[in-house]
Amino acid sequence: MATDGDTVVWLGADRPGRALYPDAEVIDLAGAFVAPAFVDPHVHVTALGLQLTGLDLTGVRSRAELLLELREYAARATDAVLFGQGWDDTEWPDRTPPTGAELTAAAAGRPVYLTRVDVHSALVAGLPGAPPATESAVVCRAAHHDARAAAHARLTAEQRDRARRAALDHAAARGVAAVHECAGPQIAGRDDLRELLALQHGVDVRGYWGEAVTDPEQARTLIDETGAAGLAGDLFVDGSLGSHTAWLREPYADTPDTGTAYLDVATITAHIRACTLAGTQAGFHAIGDAAVDAVVAGFGRVVAELGGPAVAARGHRIEHLEMIDAECAGKLAAWGVIASVQPGFDAGWGGPDGMYAARLGPQRAAAMNPFATLAAAGVPMAIGSDAPVTPIRPWAAVRAAVRHRTPGSGISPRAAFAAATRGAWRAGGVRDGVAGTLVPGAPASYAVWAVDRFATPEPGRAGRAQRWSTDPRSGVPALPQLDGVADPICLRTVHHGVVIHDR
Template structure:
């Protein structure tokens, strides 16, 4: 491969390249392989960085272990707020719904503000000091006097905790996350920002951060007309009014909005936007030619968005809807009828295959929350692909690992028979799909073909074809028409990144 001025200029045999470009600088990869750089289509950069440099609770195996990790963090830090992420009581030895109490947080950290998000980031634990510093908390929807806070109460306490972070903490977190993206072969990310997530200050700081990883931002705030949509885009500098514009919550926190009650609780979750609001937002963005989108997980939430899309497609026409590249984040509960509609309207499914790897299967969190067979229908990748729905994959980091090879492997090893997609399709959803979802529709971004941006990663290939006993081995297509390189299987150790390049500029070099 020959790169000139940040663009792939030529591909072919080594001997021909040396004769055609005699003065070129030659890099011998010594057995490593080159592939298009990854795009993570759903990230929360500062929150990811805070987990990387601070308190990451994803390793906690019990309530006691979680509290021990908290105590260690309190002892090691004099920060104004202890910010942690990732506890998951559904996987603890104590059993589900065993989250620490407010009193237990106080016992470990005294009179210090403590904010600990659940792994899905849709509920959180808060100490007495943090609760006391949050006006209106006790009257907010989702308030619990001792246990996890959800819905509006969670948004309030998160805003208070965010306000206690120092400027240098936020900057260090952003730098750590962006550097980690590059070290994982990721050249571009989609930041899902919004007033209830990181807030305007966090998004402005990230938008203005100088780093080689390309950041495309989406602002999750609903509007009622086209003028308001244009004004909000101008104000925020976002690429669209999409991302985590919440129609509902998450299954783990029992805030995903369901048609029928949860199997393990007498509730149907939470609805944050009604059909009229969804329709107005879609209509406003479609008229203005702006990407709209929603965070949507439960089947009742999906029904609401489908109704809105149907109304807008009837008013503006399907081509107008498709031109905007509207997108749905997560899209876990969709049936064949809904998938056919999304394919017809060109709506992008921005999904996280790692959700199935972590919580799917017959005995996973999904099965406990929904029961079988409802849980078996979640994250239907093959159904969406067969309906012509454009797929773009991401991690929702810090919710799941940002390692993109885990995403590819999860998509090809879906725990529900018939729901997986090919490795070629999964890799495309992590590369070309991400660029397309960001509005780059030049036909070459995310590939390594002449004329494409020279955005690629170099990976160690040693011993990567060794499969563990019982592992399903998914071989990659070598059909040149696919424009996907011949890559190793992912049954054993995952590739290690040597170098990441975007538009010819090195972002990471091991």
């Protein structure tokens, strides 16, 4: 491959390449594998950085272990608020959460904010919105939003900067050249987004702001005030299944509740109409089937008013889209709505014994994250992580999209890789047709990987893997084996011709 500045100019056999570019600098990769750089279309950069630089509770196996980790962290940390991320009580033998008093004791009196793995609830002590000290310290919905805002307000500028740089360095080291920040007033606020967009780093950051508007002028004003590329991302229609706040048509299997509706159809419709007329991307966070129904209904009303082409031209998007049927998928495909999905959710919580089955029952859980349904309908897909909810591991996300926990719901390796590269660029408004590929005219944005072999499951045999030979000139890689084989090691990441990670 030959590049000139920030552009790929040639791809082919070695001998003619050297003849065509006799004066070029030659970099021999010694058999390493080259592929287009990944784009992660759903990330919370500061939150990910706080996990990387602070208290990572991923894998904590009990209430007692969480308190022990908090106590040890408090003994060495000097932060005004103790941040933690990633606990998941569905795997605890005793699912009784700690009390505020227990958190305060472990934290030596400092305020505590520990988000659940889905980031839609948290354990809180010593902050606005915290429950009484003798009660369960779990907060969700409005109380969680209040506590999160208060916790973030106590971060120092140095903490925020250190966290963001750690997160973007982490992304570059995993072959990611660009991320989409899904910000909003209930996430980390305007100051956080403004500071992030001003940060100089090799990884591109496209910022989205999740706040509903009612008319085009309001949409344009909000774009100008926030610096966002669109009013999309985590504009919450509902919450999450893990926290029992996803909005469902029928009650949860383990509680009589049907979740939480943050937006109604009228508000959704007004937002889509305003953004379409303002010429900007709209989008929503929608997980439960009732939430998806509401979003599809809103799009349908705007299509009836403004026409399908006007709506499709904006590249509107829906995040997560975990509970969708074929009828709704067909409508979204016709309207050009992009599905920003996270296969790591199915890998972590799918299957007959997973969290989804506990929340919904096995039958409803089996229909979660139906990537094959979306692909068959023609819905454009972008694959990402929602980090720190699931880690930035692009190859693992591609594998998970192929090897879905429900047979028949996965997609092909080629489609999954395209969704993590070309599809993710498209979700961010890049429609030049070559971004996310390695063909002449494409951006020189690629990653170099150390890997001995790639493997993919045989058709219909999700539990097995086979050798899959590929032509390295095609730019379409096969998949690393899922079971027992680590992800490829990223040796170098290059974005627009500039090295942003070098191992």
